[in-house]
Amino acid sequence: MRQYGYFxxxxxxxxxxxxxxxxxxxxxxxxxxxLINITDAIFLGHVGxxxxxxxxxxxxxxxxxxxxxxxxxxxxxVMIARRNGEKNYESTGRVFFQGLYFLALLAVFLFILxxxxxxxxxxxxxxxxxxxxxxxxxxxxxxxxxxxxFPALAFRAFFVGTTNTKMLTLNALAMVSVNILFNYLLIFGxxxxxxxxxxxxxxxxxxxxxxxxxxxxxxxxxxxxxxxxGIRPAFDWQLLRQLLRLSVWSMLQSFISVAPWFxxxxxxxxxxxxxxxIANIVRSISTLFFVIVNSFATTTGSLISNLIGAEQSDYxxxxxxxxxxxxxxxxxxxxxxxxxxxxxxxxxxxxxxxxTEAAFPTFMVMLGNYFMALPAxxxxxxxxxxxxxxxxxxxxxxxxxxxxxxxxxxxxFEDVSxxxxxxxxxxxxxxxxxxxxxxxxxxxx
Numbered sequence: 001m002r003q004y005g006y007f008x009x010x011x012x013x014x015x016x017x018x019x020x021x022x023x024x025x026x027x028x029x030x031x032x033x034x035l036i037n038i039t040d041a042i043f044l045g046h047v048g049x050x051x052x053x054x055x056x057x058x059x060x061x062x063x064x065x066x067x068x069x070x071x072x073x074x075x076x077x078v079m080i081a082r083r084n085g086e087k088n089y090e091s092t093g094r095v096f097f098q099g100l101y102f103l104a105l106l107a108v109f110l111f112i113l114x115x116x117x118x119x120x121x122x123x124x125x126x127x128x129x130x131x132x133x134x135x136x137x138x139x140x141x142x143x144x145x146x147x148x149x150f151p152a153l154a155f156r157a158f159f160v161g162t163t164n165t166k167m168l169t170l171n172a173l174a175m176v177s178v179n180i181l182f183n184y185l186l187i188f189g190x191x192x193x194x195x196x197x198x199x200x201x202x203x204x205x206x207x208x209x210x211x212x213x214x215x216x217x218x219x220x221x222x223x224x225x226x227x228x229x230g231i232r233p234a235f236d237w238q239l240l241r242q243l244l245r246l247s248v249w250s251m252l253q254s255f256i257s258v259a260p261w262f263x264x265x266x267x268x269x270x271x272x273x274x275x276x277x278i279a280n281i282v283r284s285i286s287t288l289f290f291v292i293v294n295s296f297a298t299t300t301g302s303l304i305s306n307l308i309g310a311e312q313s314d315y316x317x318x319x320x321x322x323x324x325x326x327x328x329x330x331x332x333x334x335x336x337x338x339x340x341x342x343x344x345x346x347x348x349x350x351x352x353x354x355x356t357e358a359a360f361p362t363f364m365v366m367l368g369n370y371f372m373a374l375p376a377x378x379x380x381x382x383x384x385x386x387x388x389x390x391x392x393x394x395x396x397x398x399x400x401x402x403x404x405x406x407x408x409x410x411x412x413f414e415d416v417s418x419x420x421x422x423x424x425x426x427x428x429x430x431x432x433x434x435x436x437x438x439x440x441x442x443x444x445x
Contacts, residue, residue, distance in 0.1 A: 014303060014319055019326055022163050022303070027295035028172035034287040035176045036208060037063070040201040041284040043183045045349040049277050051198045052349070054134035056280030057126065057265050058202075061118075061135070062142050064258045065110055066149060069103055071254030073153035074298075074384060075247025078305045080161030082387075085309025092162055093230030098240040100154035107150035114143040125266045128273070134198050141202035148209040155216035160302050162229070171215045179208035249389035253396045260400050260407075260428075267411055268421065275418050278359045281349045282422070285338070286366045289331060293370070296327040297377035304385030320382055320440070327374045335367050361419045369425045376429040379436035386443070395435040403428045 014022075037059045044051040076099035083091045118139050126132040159165055185193045186200025196203065220231060261283075268279045300323045307315050338345055342363055346356045383392040406424045410416045 014315075014322065016322055016326055019299065019303070019319075019322055022165055023295055023299040023323075023326070024165075024169070026160055026165055026168065026298050027291060028169045030295050030298070031172060031176075031288075031291045034291050036179050036205045038284050038287055039176070039180050039183055040205060041280055042348055043187045044198060044201055045277075045281070046351075047187065047197055049273050049352075050130050051134055052280055053269070053273055053276035054131050054198060055138060055201065056276060056283060057122075057131070057262070057269060058135045058138035058142065058198075060258065060262045060265055060283075061122070061139065062145070064255060064262050065114060065143075065146065067254040067258045068110065068251050069106060069146070069150040069153050071251035072099070072103060072106070072247045073157045074250040074254065074301065074381075075389060076154060076243060077157035077161040077298075077302060078250075078385060078387060078389075079243055079246060080158055081163075081302045081305035081385075082309040084162045085306035089162075089228050090230035092158065093226075093232065094234055094236060094239060095243065096154060096158045096229075096231070097233055098236055098243050099157060100151060101235065102240060102244070103150040103154050107146045107148075110150075111143055111146050114139070114146070118143070127270055131269060131273070131276070137197070137199045138202045141199055142205055145206035145209040148206070148213045152209065152213045152216055155213075155220065158220075160298065161305075163302065163306070167219055171212055171219075174215055175208045175212040178211045179204050182207055246387065246389060249393040250384055253384075253389065253393040256393075256396055256400055260403055263404065264407065264421070264424070267407060268418065271418070274355065274358070277350070278355060278362065278418060281346055281355075281359055282362050282366050284349065285345055285363070286369075288334070289367075289370045289373075292327060292331045292334075293373050293377050296323050296330075296374065297381040299323060300378050301381040301385035304382050305387070308386060316382070316386075316440070320378060324375055324378055327378065331370055331374065335370055339364065339367055361417070362422050365419050365422045366425075369422075369429065372426065372433060373429040376433035376436065379440055380432055382440050383436050386440075388439070388443075391439055392436070395432060395439070398435065399428050399431040402431055 037055075040055055040059065041052060044055045076095065079095050080092045083089070083095060119136060122135055122139070123132060126135060156168065159168055182204035183201055185191045186196050186203055187198075188200075189195025193200075220226070223229075223231065226232070265276070265279060265283075269276050300320060303319050303323070304316055307313055307319065342360060343356060346359050346363060350356060380392055380395060383395070403424050406427050407421065410420055
């Protein structure tokens with residue numbers, strides 16, 4: 001057993017325990033970004049219906065931009081994991097720094113672009129002036145988080161790619177704690193701070209991402225084995241070009257996996273403030289299951305990339321099955337609890353009984369989606385882990401076309417329930433699973 005890693009150096013036939021030990025910190029790090037949105041929604045649900053609904057559009061808008069960096073981080077993680085699997089440890093640090101440089105520059109570019117174009121774009125898409133004003137109050141401060149979140153993605157890719165994921169848990173807890181504290185202080189005006197409402201939520205979220213980046217910087221500066229992993233600043237244009245060729249498809253894939261969600265909420269916004277508020281409540285709760293799905297999917301990509309780097313592709317099918325079983329064992333008990341205590345879960349966001357009752361059908365549809373979303377994302381990330389990022393991107397594009405086509409069709413009918421809109425998620429994950437599993441079956445199994 002290596003000091004930094006959870007697998008045998010000769011055969012990477014990962015056990016369930018090893019998969020969980022690698023996955024849990026990854027889950028915690030992904031949970032952080034989602035908990036920021038969840039805590040924002042919980043606090044804003046007690047401010048007003050407009051703020052609760054507006055935070056849905058604003059947070060998804062920010063998430064869509066964030067996913068460009070996240071997608072690059074996936075490609076960076078795949079390359080680091082490949083070097084790690086090859087036992088070319090010093091090269092992992094060199095790859096890491098190329099990713100860090102690019103993500104820092106991308107953050108600055110997207111920050112400037114967001115400041116310039118967000119008002120023009122959102123004004124055209126949002127019909128309610130009240131909702132638009134609240135969205136812009138959030139976006140104006142939330143986009144500062146890009147400057148901290150993107151560089152932090154490079155650190156996350158390094159630790160996941162080298163399977164040294166333990167410290168991600170500490171980072172996650174610190175980030176969430178800061179967000180909750182400043183949400184309370186800035187939204188409601190406690191502790192001598194002014195009551196800033198939705199603006200305070202955005203400030204708190206950006207501050208928490210700053211704290212996350214600082215923790216990463218301190219940790220990596222104190223690593224005892226920095227020399228082993230080549231942790232020293234160096235620029236390599238050829239290596240960066242290679243990284244960009246690999247990552248451009250995962251960037252586009254990650255962006256288009258979230259961008260339709262933004263269009264989904266813009267569509268719901270036209271149904272009215274109550275429907276938008278319900279959609280945000282259900283989406284916010286669904287992110288807990290999204291975290292489980294994406295952590296196991298991210299772990300799958302890293303493990304498979306390590307397997308291929310170690311020339312042990314025969315274990316790919318077995319690892320996919322083990323990760324899938326682990327994902328069901330982790331998620332299904334929580335789904336059952338959420339179904340039984342649905343009133344309490346929804347009630348965290350609002351004290352409006354009518355809103356709670358109206359959210360129930362959509363809430364149950366959302367829970368059922370987990371059973372197909374888990375294999376869909378695991379096998380899609382398996383495709384990415386093999387280095388076939390272009391294929392994974394193509395699969396996402398095809399599924400999104402059908403997703404948007406379904407939304408367009410039902411939007412032409414009157415009195416369509418929010419539950420029917422949510423069924424679009426089933427179309428997306430079923431098609432994604434068919435394409436991704438078929439590819440892996442054809443290529444490796």
